[in-house]
Amino acid sequence: xxTKKVKSRIFFLSALVILAAVVIFVILRSLEENVVYFxxxxxxxxxxxxxxxxxxxxxxxxxxNSVSKKDTSINFIITDLKKEIVVSYNGIVPNLFSEGKGVxxxxxxxxxxxxxxxxxxxxxxENYMPPEVSEALEKSNN
Amino acid sequence: MLxxxxxxxxxxxxxxxxxxxxxxxxxxxxxxxxxxxxxxxPDYIQGDSVRIMYVHVPSSFMALGCFGFIGLASxxxxxxxxxFMSLLAKSLAPIGFIFALISIVTGSFWxxxxxxxxxxxDARLTSMTILLFFYIAYILTWKMLNNFDKANNxxxxxGIVGLLNIPVIKYSVDWxxxxxxxxxxxxxxxxTIHYSMLVPLVVMFFGMLIYTLIIFLMRYKTEVIKFKIExxxxxx
Numbered sequence: 001x002x003t004k005k006v007k008s009r010i011f012f013l014s015a016l017v018i019l020a021a022v023v024i025f026v027i028l029r030s031l032e033e034n035v036v037y038f039x040x041x042x043x044x045x046x047x048x049x050x051x052x053x054x055x056x057x058x059x060x061x062x063x064x065n066s067v068s069k070k071d072t073s074i075n076f077i078i079t080d081l082k083k084e085i086v087v088s089y090n091g092i093v094p095n096l097f098s099e100g101k102g103v104x105x106x107x108x109x110x111x112x113x114x115x116x117x118x119x120x121x122x123x124x125x126e127n128y129m130p131p132e133v134s135e136a137l138e139k140s141n142n
Numbered sequence: 143m144l145x146x147x148x149x150x151x152x153x154x155x156x157x158x159x160x161x162x163x164x165x166x167x168x169x170x171x172x173x174x175x176x177x178x179x180x181x182x183x184p185d186y187i188q189g190d191s192v193r194i195m196y197v198h199v200p201s202s203f204m205a206l207g208c209f210g211f212i213g214l215a216s217x218x219x220x221x222x223x224x225x226f227m228s229l230l231a232k233s234l235a236p237i238g239f240i241f242a243l244i245s246i247v248t249g250s251f252w253x254x255x256x257x258x259x260x261x262x263x264d265a266r267l268t269s270m271t272i273l274l275f276f277y278i279a280y281i282l283t284w285k286m287l288n289n290f291d292k293a294n295n296x297x298x299x300x301g302i303v304g305l306l307n308i309p310v311i312k313y314s315v316d317w318x319x320x321x322x323x324x325x326x327x328x329x330x331x332x333x334t335i336h337y338s339m340l341v342p343l344v345v346m347f348f349g350m351l352i353y354t355l356i357i358f359l360m361r362y363k364t365e366v367i368k369f370k371i372e373x374x375x376x377x378x
Contacts, residue, residue: 006221006222009220009221013217013220013221013302016302017302017306020303020306021306024306024310028310032318035265035318036265036318036319037262037263037264037265037318037319037320037321038319038321039319040319059319059321093258094256094257094258095255095258096187096188096255096256096257096258097258098187101187120258121257121258121259121262122256122257122258123257123321123323124187124188124256124257124323125323125324126323126324126325126326126334127334127335128185128188128192128195128335128336128339129186129335129336129339130183130184130186130336130338130339131183131184131185131186132183133186133336134186135186
């Protein structure tokens, strides 16, 4: 049913698409460092060469009971439930910043365990529910 | 089904069908807006800013869906040389472009109260911006090139290359660490949105789907008429 012309076009086009997909894949792979928006504490821990004077972003959950505030400075621990990094920040945090919730900090590493942030972003997850449901859930968990 | 979109069929599309679709659109959108803005509850952490979702998510979906269709139509067009495929794709492009723009703007409005910033260059936001540029390139090709066959071929290639970007947008939140949250509605697992928020989201989604259909039918009819006029001119 397919004519020779159509067949050659299918062949040509699929070759083109596969080629383009491979090129995009290779580019994204080699740029992985730039595509990821933040590193988790475990990724920082496993990284061999970290530049301590380059700005990076780290992200994870704010560890429960780790937030301490003094004047305008705030200290807390970012955790991915495996490794932890202490973050120190001077300024106002977003409204959604809270213990047990996601966070991304932008700044510089002092060492692998200590991070000085100059920007804090709150990250929320894909769960949406009314407050009453969340309260009921928490009650049933405790 | 496909036969209904043949160029000659669309010309007999009467205004009563369009008008009844518009009536349906108004009803669905009014229900959707009342539900999403008044009846549905605020979110347990985000509060009322979650209501932006009811516009943001369906718009993003439409933007992706329209380009997905443009890409597939472009493939059919290049391989089988079916002329009306390009007219179908051409009529969808402006709608998809507007939805991509709405998605980016409302996303920005949502980012400020939740993340604390208007914009970040994470994988999801960046790939969505790339989609917007693909729409612009696609539309401009049709606008700038007067030769139908030339515009047809170039725009189809743009459509096919842009199609590769669609899965990247969809899975960007799973493949890489992003500030953007992962999808709440997936094919494989139960939605992580409470039903009282899922219902208005679905209603708004249907509202935007009907809107897309109306504008598409009107544009497609216009494009077919324009195409036929051009053809007649060339014969003279």
